[in-house]
Structure formats: structure tokens, C-alpha cells
Amino acid sequence: RVFASAGYSIFDLTEYPSLIKGGHNTYHVRISADPIYSHVMPTDVLVALDRQTVGRHVGELTEAGAVIYDPDDFEPDESDLKGRTDICLVPVPLNQIVQDAGGIKIMRNVTALGAVLGHMEFPIEGLLEAIKSQFAHKKPEVAEQNITVATKGYEHAQQAHCDFPFKLEPLQGQPERVLADGNESIGLGAMAAGLGLYCAYPMTPSSSLLHFMASNGDANGVVVKHTEDEIAAMNMIIGGAFGGARSMCATAGGGFSLMVEAFGFAGVSESAVVVGVFTRPGPATGMPTWTEQSDLRFVLHAAQGEFPRVVLAPGDHTEGFELAWKAFNLADQLQTPVIILGDSYLSDNRQTSDPYDLAAVTVDRGSLVTEGDAASHGEALDSEGHYQRYKLTENGVSTRILPGVVGANQLVNSYEHDEYGWGQEGEDARVRIDQNEKRLRKLDLARTLVPPPGRYGPSEAEVSIVCFGTTKMPAREAMKWLEADGVAVNLLQTVCVWPFPADDVSAFLDSAKRSLIIESNATGQLEGLIAEQCLRTFDENLRRYDGRPISPELIYSKIKEMLGQPVELNDIGAVAVREGGL
Amino acid sequence: RVFASAGYSIFDLTEYPSLIKGGHNTYHVRISADPIYSHVMPTDVLVALDRQTVGRHVGELTEAGAVIYDPDDFEPDESDLKGRTDICLVPVPLNQIVQDAGGIKIMRNVTALGAVLGHMEFPIEGLLEAIKSQFAHKKPEVAEQNITVATKGYEHAQQAHCDFPFKLEPLQGQPERVLADGNESIGLGAMAAGLGLYCAYPMTPSSSLLHFMASNGDANGVVVKHTEDEIAAMNMIIGGAFGGARSMCATAGGGFSLMVEAFGFAGVSESAVVVGVFTRPGPATGMPTWTEQSDLRFVLHAAQGEFPRVVLAPGDHTEGFELAWKAFNLADQLQTPVIILGDSYLSDNRQTSDPYDLAAVTVDRGSLVTEGDAASHGEALDSEGHYQRYKLTENGVSTRILPGVVGANQLVNSYEHDEYGWGQEGEDARVRIDQNEKRLRKLDLARTLVPPPGRYGPSEAEVSIVCFGTTKMPAREAMKWLEADGVAVNLLQTVCVWPFPADDVSAFLDSAKRSLIIESNATGQLEGLIAEQCLRTFDENLRRYDGRPISPELIYSKIKEMLGQPVELNDIGAVAVREGGL
Amino acid sequence: MPQTKEFNSTIRPTWCPGCGNFGMFEALKRALVELGWQKHEFAMFWGIGQHGNGADFWDVQGFHALHGRALPPATAYRLTRPDQHVIVEMGDGDGYGLGMGHFIHTIRRNVDMTCIAHNNQVYGLTTGQASPTSDHLMRTVSTPAGVLEEPVNPVGLALAEKATFVARGFSGDLEHLKQLYIEALTHKGFALIDVFQPCVTFNKINTFQWFRDRVYKLEETDWDPTDRIRAFELSMSTFHELDCMADDCRVPIGVFYREEGRPTYEDGLKATQTPGWQRALEPRDVSGI
Amino acid sequence: MPQTKEFNSTIRPTWCPGCGNFGMFEALKRALVELGWQKHEFAMFWGIGQHGNGADFWDVQGFHALHGRALPPATAYRLTRPDQHVIVEMGDGDGYGLGMGHFIHTIRRNVDMTCIAHNNQVYGLTTGQASPTSDHLMRTVSTPAGVLEEPVNPVGLALAEKATFVARGFSGDLEHLKQLYIEALTHKGFALIDVFQPCVTFNKINTFQWFRDRVYKLEETDWDPTDRIRAFELSMSTFHELDCMADDCRVPIGVFYREEGRPTYEDGLKATQTPGWQRALEPRDVSGI
């Protein structure tokens, strides 16, 4: 939080393999005074906890960039530095410092962050503040230990004898900014919406959202349950919705696989629930701590049978907050499940944003009756005054009267059912058709309620980009650079990917000079969806599927290449462009 | 089996709501000497176990058709018969007969079947034979009881005093034909392929396949396991494949929902498994005993991440047998999961076919080593002679050496992994890209191995139909009638729906005068897939989603209507045509 | 105050004549009438199976869950609706088979609800396959050579996880069953009642007569329902020869074990003093978080 | 005949220094060496977790299953490969949480395999959430107010389902653990060994010292491992105050219960006399079916 509170923009991408200890951990600390939309591969200060890290990332270091390392771990040599001589080596006895403070290994991180500041001669107070607030709810020793090691790291780094090209002064008179990772932004949005029940089984990258809920639940009256598995989590939130609580669960693609059956149950039972699906590279256990956008088609078609669903894909942290609270309104208005589709790149990364617009949050529960007597809601009753939970209506939404209300007898049913919810009558051809069409009709209503695509850049452009979700961030960063080069690029981001904004995308593509689609998967899932929904194709596509997020450089160079102005890129991990869908 | 063994064609559609007793049960017995591709709604003899049945189905009765009922249950009145006077009422004391024989209620069915024959004055011996063989493995009393009631029913019906328009004589000199339901045909194909392990959790309409396997498993050396749930079934067959057994599970859409995660595991671990998914109307518990084609997109995109899969959709019972044994060869050749996508309409219905071509069955296990020493398979080893389960190859398939073979140490892994299977190295960008592309490459190989689309009718046609799966049956029946009317219609059936035969379908549509797509779902899943894969649309579509199969009448009338020659249809349950995908 | 018939929906039960589900249906209605519970004061949850078809026959605040998944939504409902009672009905295949994980973990929570298992030792709705409680070596369509597993011992499992109320009933003894229901419904904490519910169509071994010849009531003995270890010992009577002689396998019914006063899961929660829907009357101020 | 180091893969263990997994790793290698099992004679299965990361450190015939799902594939492998031994390693969250259903149903089958649980009473790999065996009221990132459930009692559950070999070990006592492994590996039937495996990073309560102060060996007492009821009683020691005083909660390790001679699931199967792949050497003649 340190830079943020000082008014700077910061974006920090933490890559951590799924090991508590070992493996290589990297921080890309990058600092600038103008807004940053994403991390960029080039790094000004590299904290290397082991030798590999240097080798793997030296190529990303900017001219005269610095490497902070612990001489007790290793001493970077020529080969590590790939022959670069411009780099400033900043030895800091991270382990020693932690040991002396009697801390645990993980605290090397804080020590290193202190060292980063020291190296940049940036005042340390901000960091110390951040530490205090972060560990407020822990034993005081914890905060103290962290403060000690951060300070030690700070002091050591200052002694490094090479000159850091850009020194930083705290900016004056800048607005306070929020620093949060994607899970915190989504959690905050859900809380603001009046969440009543959160159920989850830990799974990277969704676990930190469970932790956020667990630590804030009691104070905010939210029931937070770490369940026995994801199946229970999904089935529980349907039970919570039955009782009227705003209910949510979140997981990664693998956990969602176990939720699929109950997700369909939410559809046929017309339950208002919100499900977070945060993608990591698959298939199966895959690469737990890396990122990908490979669950788009999966969430669009998950579960047997057919029913309406809404899928929202936040492009950044601010959208994470907004779409989270909006998701609850949509779920209630449509009485159907709503998915928030994110990924590790969103979940894990701390990023500063302008303060979220708390005042804009609204609570719309659709046609919901929470108290009193069903008798006073004639529109929901049959001729004998019996409540019909699934009464046929024009827009497909029926009045939802909660249990506890007198006369609200009903049957929320996983079977096909009639207007009362009885399963036996659901086998009648006419009843089945009516209920099936009633549910599917809600998708037309959804089209009028969901957020429109995001549009960036000029209407006239050399290259028109389409993307969904987190690739928005590197795309906007690249557009900034291209603008500086005098290249006009515009972007359409499908914020709501289901129901799909086919008309917007078609129009955008029809007016495009050159079209490019960007997505972090191997098979071109959004590209295929657009082919299906718009009967349109792209001139070029950029896909990445090595677990690393698409970087602005990749987009920048791809577009330069499209314009016949190829640029050099240092090794930034492989990128493959495949033709056609799979 | 009775009519079949007498050389007649028979197709019998049993509608049974998910109740052991009660509800209304219907038999459409229809008999003709020329091949029948599907049941047709019009019914010659209706067996009505309760009053509703008459009301619901009298409209389907052919001129002078007969209703067999039990006067103790009810007596059909004017309103039941919807004023029809041409109908022959055949009272048979079904309950009494069963009681006297000391049987259980379900035996009314056999009694009724006896009555049907009696009414048609068709010799009863065939039926008695069928009963004996059917109950061979039960206590002798059971068979005897059934024979008694069948005979009693036969005698009673003969006394009905109205003349049956078409009397039947057993045909002479006709080849014996197989009478089987779809699950039996698929089970037979799997057995023929050398199945070693079958795991399943009962779920309509797949349960009878478990029963088939259970009763034939021991004699054929197949381990058959009724598991604790579908999750275990899917994970078990991956363990079976690890050991080298040809392994299969089957379920309905709801059970497959629980298999999704492990299905992806089979993909990343390159396990050769076969999964039967037999669709019933969803979502969730839905309509257990009815039929639909609404899981196409679900099975195509199930599971997080991206990996190759093959999806085969049998159009009838003969294809069920053939695709079943071919599925095992494809799974072994590609080392990836293969789905057999069916539905209740296929699973439940007994149909006669020409004897299955047992001689055509082949066993191709791809590159599999079952015995000896890994050392003698250099192509699968690294430079130090260590086995690499996931060695990179041109077509993506690696040599599979079974455990038990000396030196076959390996790690079959649900994590991304390197060529040995180690998970830690799988996090390296280069390794991930190589393994991900290796797996996806197998889809190109698949294209060269999978069965081509089925083509029926003349190359030049007034209307060109595209369908998948069981709608092939009513489509071919309707084509027969239209041919008789002098209307040329042709049909393309995508036997393999993944990898999708895009070129075949595109060419077929480009040469179509008028195009029609038929599918039993509400959202046009095949239509959407064709839009995505072929960038092509249809002139008209016919969709049904009330749980009843699309009947030849519907197709016949739809096409007549397309040609500007609308025909009258008696009430055959609603059909809706929706525009655009959902 | 509703009468038993007022709990009937407009749908006539479609169970086979003589099915054990009828007795359970009737006994529960009578228990509710005696307790005087109003329809808007409690919700019922069912799994999928013949027992679950009962959902159509009840006119209450009902929730027909997925197969094997009645307990999780019931738990969530109870935790977010502290103003409501919760009754769960599940099948032996449903609750002890596919739902086994939820069963064990729900017991660990001691949430205040009553869980009624319709134990017919077979899969009824799917036409007679073996269930987790089918006796060892029982022959069914899915196990023609006989079940090779030992049956599930629901009482023993519940005791191993410190369940606070564990009982067994028999649908052939309506009065006794009604009493058990009343005790369970008024117990504070998780109450399990495993009810022998003969399936007259598919289970030709464990028939009404089979049980009549074997059941005896714990209350009519010197049984001490506070001794968990002896209760566990007694639960081992679950294991016996297939169709054993009446004297070789006695079948105890009644309350095996009970413990009053243990805090429930809800007691430990701060967030559940009022219904969850009251959290969403307006946007929550999160500026403090 | 392989030596312990020959079981090591080329990957160096990445567990935290001092992690309880090291001792379990070493003890099992020694047991295998003593038994003289050849690498091609047995297969190992892992779930997902820190325990599962061990899959990378073993050079054997290995199968790294999904989280919570190591037992089903291991079972199928054993049933179709009667020529092979099977060892399963699972975590407490993995095997007793998400995998609880498979755990109970596998025990009912008494398939011949050895199941080793790495019980660190916490979720290690996902950084410290509560696990099903976390003690009541333990505070973790997912339960900041303390766990409200009673912990899973693996021994009690296994006994309730007539498990034929149930033991507990401690990764701090290598020799004792190795002996347990040898007994389990040579037991005919399903053998469960629940091993206390301190997580030095996330479980600050149940540390090596905590156990050293509390464990005692059953073999060093007059313990009778054939008495299931007493074994159940002993299993109740699973439940105790969080961080109870050493004298208030003794932790027994060793063989709680064993029963030799009970037929295994395989014994009941006709189809498993030879490896399943031998069924598919050529098309099967089905004309008879």
C-alpha cells in the first residue's frame, strides 16, 4: 500500500509456484506517476530470492535496473546476468535480517520491499503504516517483527553503491488511492451489496477471497462457511437463496467442475446466486498459481439441460468491485445464477485504483417478498389463493415469496415442475414447454439489464482490438504506448460475455480497418464465440497459454507487426498464434 | 423379441414417468414388414393402464385402432375417446389375471403384450420364447408366472368382437434380426472391444447398461463396479486405464456433471477412457424418464482448461454397437477420453436391426506396451534410458508403457507436467507450451481417424436436412414417406460431433436448395456449433424440448410446410421453432 | 393449528401399495400436529429417490434438492434463517451413498436440524440396485453375484463423530416412530433417525415381516442412551448374515444415544441472530473494511 | 533389490525444512527396502496437497490423482491389476474432507491396499486453512473465530465400517512408523495408517514437541488390538480441548485394531485373476450374449 498512499500508481504482479517454500518468487515493482493499467514485463527493481530468478528475469530488467538479493543465498555471476553490465547489484542479507528478528522465512518479502524503498531512497513511513494496518488483527509482535525487518532491509539497501536512475519523492496534493488485489475488490463489492452467506472451499486463486470474507464476516453479519467441498458450497448457497440471503460462492475452474450439477439446479430452481469462477491454467490441477482465460466456454455451457445464466468478466479491479455488487442485483432481478469470471491475474495482483464509488452501490432485489402474508400478493396466487412460486409471466420472472411469510408454501425443485413447483406435473408436455420457455425468456430481460461492452480509444483506428476480462489491462497499457507512437488503436471489451453483446461486436468489427482479438488461451474461445454469435472473423489473433498474463509488450509488438513495423522483444516467454478454433 | 424373431420389424417406444407404479404408461406397438427407422406417433394398438392414457393418446390411434384396457381400472367413455367411433375397445382383466397368477403389478405389462398379440391373432409362441430367455437367470416361477399371464391376456383379447384391419402371419424365410435397446447395443459393442472395467452409478436412462454389464461381466472377465457416486466411477476408469484395462463408465447428463473434473483429468493425463453420456431433459434432475438432445455443448466444453476429446453420437442401435467398439480404439490411438453421446430415446427403445457385424470388430490399442522391459523401447526413453510417459512427438501421441513392465516408472499426473510427468517442471513456460500443444495436436490426428458423417438420400434434393444422434431415425422415416410423395430430401448426420466435420457440413449446405436443421433441444445447440465452425446458417429449424422425441410426422409436416404444402397433424405435443441461438 | 390432512398436497401419493414410505409420511404428519408447528415455521428438504417423491405429497415450505445433496442446502438455510426449524428427508442411497461426505461433515457441525433417513436397503426409484445399506451378499440388478461390501453403519458412523441424537425407527410401528420424531424435532442439535422402510417391490429380503420378527424397542429394555461406547457396540448389529434367522439377528429400534446441552454450530456464529435477508435491505457501508 | 535412495526422483523435496513429510518419506522408503519390493511390483497414488507434492520426489510407478480422489483410481487399479501392490498417500483435507465419501466406501470394500494419511490438521498447500482434523476452536485464516466443528475421527469411522487394519503413527518416530508401514503393507485387506505429520509453517499448535509430550505406544501397553469396541473407545481421544495439557490428552500411536483372514473385495470377484489388459488382446466373441 505504501506507494499508493503516497499518491503513486503501483501494479505488482506476484508469481509464486504452488510451493510454500522453494521455487522462484518474483516481484515486478514498477513505479510511475501516471496511471498504470497493467504490470509490464520490464522491471526496474528485481527482488531475487534465488539464482534462477535472476537468470529467468534479467532480460526483463530496464536499463540500469537493480537486483536485490541475499549474498548468503547466492552471488549473481556473469551467466546469471546474461552478460549485462548496466545492472545495479544490491546485496541485502534478507535471511539474516529475518533470523535476527526471530521471524519466519516468508518475512523475507517484507524485508525485500523495505530494501526496494531504501534503494530508491523513498521514505519508508508509508510502508511502516501499511504494515501496521495489515497486521492490525494479529498479535502486536507480528507487526513489530515486520517493521524491524523492513527497516533493516531499507537501511542495507541504501548502502548499495550505484545510482538509481529515477529517484522518487512523495507526490503532494494527490487523492488517496485504493490498493487492493482483485479478490479484495470483488469481496468488497459483494459486502457492499448486502451479502448474507459466503461458502467456499479453498482453491488457488480464490482462497484469499475466503480469507477476506472470514476475517470480515462476523463484523458484517455475513455467515462465512469453509465447506467440506465445492459441491456443498454451491448447494449451500442455493439453500441460502431459498431463505432469502444474498448468497455467493467462489472457486477456481476445478472447483467449479464440482459445482456444475448444482449450478444447473440453481437454473431450474430459479435461485438467485452469485458464483465466482477464477481461472488458473488447466486442465485438471494444471498450474495452480498461474493465470489463463481458458474457462470461458466451460462456464457458458456448464451443466446438463438449458437455462439462462449471466456471465460477467471484470477487466480490472474497479470493475471487480462494480460487477460484484451488480451481480447480486442481476441475480435477484432475474432469479437465476450469475457468474463472475475472473482469473489469477485479477485475483492475485495488488493494484491502485481511484477510490471505488461506494455511493453508486444500489440494492435491487427484484420481485421479492420477505414478510407479511402471501394473500396480499394476488399476482402470485392461483384462483384458490395458493402461492405459485413458478407462475408463468411475460418476462419469465415470478414473484418470489420467502419461507416464513404466511401462506408461502412452495416447492423449490430440482425436477422439472409446474407453477407450484410440483414435480409430477412437470412431466406433462405442455407444462414442460411453458416452464422451459419461461426460464429461457429471462435471457431477453437480461439483455436489457447487463452492463454494456467497454469501449476505449478513438472511433477511427488503425487497429481494432476485442478482448474480455483481464486482458483489458495490458491492452490499455499498450494503447498508451502506441498512442505515443502516433498509432490510433481502439478496444472493445465484452464486460458481460453472456448474454453476448453480438450487435455491438458486429458493428465494431464492421467498422474496423484491421481487427485483432486477444485472449489468454490456446483455442481461441472468445474468437469462436464471436464466430457463432456474429458470424464474423478476425484478421489476427494473439493468444498466450503458458500461464503468464499477456503483457503490453506482446500486444504492442503484435500491432506494430500488423502495421508492418516489427519491433525487437527480449525473451518474454513463448506466444503462439494458432489459426482456427479447436 | 417376439415379432423380431418372426422376421418382422418392430420399434417400441416406452414412455414411463419416473414412478414404479402410477403415472401413465404407454406402448406404441407398430408392426410392418418393411424396415422401420423410428417409432411413429400413430399407434395401431394402445395399451392403456389408466384413463388418462386413453385421453392423452387416442389422437394417435390409427383408423380402427384398438385400445386394450382393464374394465376394473376404468371404462373408456365418449370424452376419453374424443368422440371417435372407429376405435375397437378390447377389455382385458389385466389386474385380475396378474392377481390370479400371484404376480406383481408390473406383470400387467406382459399380460398386455399377450393381449396385443391375441387381438392381432398373431401366434403367441414367439412371445413365450422371449419370456423364457428374458427370465432365464431368474427363479423358474418368474418365467412361469409371466407365461401364464401372457397366455391369459392373449386368450381374453381374442374374444374382443371387432375386426382388426391388419392380421399378421409370421413371415417365412426372413433372416433372424437382433432386437435390442440402445444400451444393450452399446454394451455389446464395448464387450466386443475387450472391455476390462465398467464403473457406473445408476441413473436413468443409463442404468440398464449397468445391469447389462453386471449380468454379463463375470462370464466375460469384466470387472463391473456399482460405485458410490459418479465422481468415483470416472476417477476409477482412469485408474483402470493406468493399469491398461479398457475402461468405461456411463451416466446421464446429471451424473456427467459430477464427472467433469475427472474428465479433464483424463485429458491432461492422456488417459484412454470411454464415457457414455445419455441425455435426459434437464436442467438438474429434470425429467428423468424422457428424452432430449440438450447436452451437446455441455460435453464439448466440459472441464476447466483445454484438451482434445472425441464425441461420437450414434444415430441408431446399429451405430450404437459400432461406435462403442470404435470408441475404444480411438481412445487408445489418441490416448484421450472419448464420449459416446446418446439419449433416452436410444437407451430405452427396443428396435430390430440386421445382425450386428461382429466380424468387423477390431482391437487397436495404439502405441501400448504391456509386457517386457521398457529398455527395449528406445523411442520412449530419454538419453539416460529413463522412460518418458509424455515424450513430445510429432502427432502428440507418446508410447504408453504399462506399470508392471520393468523400468516403466512414470508419473500419471493431474498437474501440468514435463515429459516424465513431474509436476514441478510443468510450471516452466516452455514445458507448459510444449505439453499443451502436444495434447491439442492429437485433435489433428483424430480428424484422420473418426467416422465420417452419415449421408442419406439423393445428392440433389428439394430440402437438405442436418442432424446429429437419434433424430436420424425419425428423419429417415420421414424421408421414406416424402420419397413416396415424390419429394427428394437428403440428410447429413454428424456421426462424430467432435472434432467437427466442418468441411463436410459446409459443402453440404452450400449445395442445398433449402436447408433444415433438426434437434431435440430449445436453444439450437448444433445450429450454433455449425455457425461457429462453418460460419453458415439454416433456412429453417425444427426443435422439440418437451421430453418427447421428434417424430417423423413433425419432420414430414415441417418439410411439407417448407414446400408450401402444409398438412394437418393431430395433436402431437407442442413444437416450438425459436430463431437465433441463446 | 393444522391437522394431518392439511399437510397433504393435492397430489395423491404414487408409492406402491404397502410401501414403507406411507407409514413414515403419516407418522411425521402426526408428530408435527402434536407439536403444533405452523407451516410457515419450518422447511423440509428432500434428496432424490422414492422418499424424495414425497416432496410432491407435502404442502409445506419445501425444497427438493439434488440426489445426495439435501443436507448442505438445509444447513445453509438453518444458518441464515435462525427463525426456522429444518427437517431433512433422505434415502439410504441418497444420504449414505452419494451423500456420505455431507452426512459425516454435517454431523460434525451439530447444526440444529432433524435428519430422517428412509432406509429401504435398496435403490427404489432406479428400480432395485444395491444401496450402501444392502446387506453383504444381497443380489440385485447391479450386483447379481451379491454385494461384496459391508453395509454402511449409520449409527456407528454418527457416534464416531459425536452426534448428539442417534435413533432408529421402523415404519411398521407408527406410534413408536411418531414418538421418535417428536423427540428428534425437539432435540437441540443434529438429530439422526434411521428408519427401516421396507420396499415391497425391490427388497424381497428385508420385508415388513422380516423386521416384525426381529425388531425390539430399546425403551423396553434397561438401555442407557447416554453410553456412547455401548451404543457403538449395539450399532454393530447392523452387520449380520444375509437373511439371518430371527434369533441370530435382533434389530434394536429407539434412541441409541442422546446428549443434551452441547452447543450447536449456530451458537458459535455471531452472524445468525436474524434472517440473512435482513442484511440486504440497503447497501452496506464498507468504507471501514 | 533397490536401496532407499533409488526411490528418490531427480527432484529435491521442496517441503519446508523440518516438515513432518520428510520423516514419512524416509520411513516408507525404508519399509519398502526391508520388504524388498521391486519398483515394477507396486504403484503409488497421491491426492493433491503438500503430501501430494511428494509424488514428484518418488521414482516409482506413480499416479498423482485429483484432490480428494486418490482412493477410487487406486481401487480400480488394484481390481484390474491383481499382480500389483497398491499404496495410497492422502492428506487430511484431501482424504477426510473432500474425499470423505470415498474414504468410507473404500473401507467397506476391504480392497487389499495400504492407505497412508498425512495428517497435519491443516491445509498446508493452500496456506493454512482449517482441515477436517483441525481441533475444535483452532483459529485459521478460514476460521478466524475458531473451528466450530468437532474434528474427524478417522479411527472411529474406520472401526464403524469394520476396517481390518487401523493404526496411527507419528512422523517424529521413524523406526516405529517404519514398522507400522511394514505391518500395513503385508496386511491382506485395506490398511489405514493415520500419521501425525506436523506442519511447521501453519500449525503452531500441534507441533513435534506437542506430540512428543503426548504420544505413547500401544505396543508398550497391554493393548489388545483385536477388541474393536475398546479400540473405538480409544479413538475418542481424538476429541480434546484445543492445546490441552499433556496429561489431559495422551495420544496413542500404534495398531488400534487388526483382523486377519477376512476375505477381500477381490476374493469375491471372478474377473480379476489376470491383468485387465489381457481382456483386450483381440475382439471378444459376444455372439453368445
Ligand SMILES: Cc1ncc(C[n+]2csc(CCOP(=O)(O)OP(=O)(O)O)c2C)c(N)n1
Ligand atoms: C447425480 C445423480 N446420480 C444418479 C441419480 C439417479 N438416482 C435417482 S434416485 C437414485 C437412488 C435412489 O435410492 P435411495 O436414495 O435409496 O432412494 P429410494 O428410491 O430407495 O427411496 C438414483 C441413483 C440422480 N438423480 N442424480
Ligand SMILES: Cc1ncc(C[n+]2csc(CCOP(=O)(O)OP(=O)(O)O)c2C)c(N)n1
Ligand atoms: C477440487 C479442488 N478443490 C480445491 C483444491 C485446492 N487444494 C489443493 S490442496 C488442498 C488442501 C490441502 O490440504 P491437505 O489435504 O490437508 O494437504 P496438505 O497440504 O496439508 O498436505 C486444496 C484445498 C484442488 N486442488 N481441487
Ligand code: SF4
Ligand atoms: S419401489 Fe419400493 S420404495 Fe419405491 S414406492 Fe415402491 S415399494 Fe416404495
Ligand code: SF4
Ligand atoms: S507448509 Fe507445512 S505441510 Fe507444507 S511443506 Fe511446509 S511444513 Fe510441510
Ligand SMILES: [Mg+2]
Ligand atoms: Mg433406498
Ligand SMILES: [Mg+2]
Ligand atoms: Mg493437511
